[in-house]
Amino acid sequence: MDSESKITALCLFCHAPLEAEEDKEFQSGDMIKCNACSELNDYDSVVEVAKEKGTEKVKNEVEAELKKTLGKLFK
Ligand SMILES: [Zn+2]
Numbered sequence: 815m816d817s818e819s820k821i822t823a824l825c826l827f828c829h830a831p832l833e834a835e836e837d838k839e840f841q842s843g844d845m846i847k848c849n850a851c852s853e854l855n856d857y858d859s860v861v862e863v864a865k866e867k868g869t870e871k872v873k874n875e876v877e878a879e880l881k882k883t884l885g886k887l888f889k
Pocket residue numbers: 825826827828829830848849850851852853
C-alpha cells in the first residue's frame with residue numbers, strides 16, 4: 815500500500831493541486847503560493863487538510879479490505 819506517499823496538497827482557495835519545486839521543501843510556517851490562483855496558502859493548514867483526506871482514504875481502504883475478509887469468513 816503506497817497510497818500514503820501520494821497525499822496531494824490542495825490550494826485552500828481554488829483546490830488546485832499545489833506543487834513544490836523539486837529542490838524546495840516546505841516546512842511549518844511557510845506560505846505556499848498557488849500556481850493557479852496566486853493565493854498564498856498557509857503550509858500548516860494545507861497539511862492538516864491533506865492529512866484529513868489521507869485518513870479518509872485509508873479508512874475507506876481498510877473498510878474495503880475488512881468487507882473482503884469478512885465476506886470470505888462468513889461465506
Ligand atoms: Zn489556488
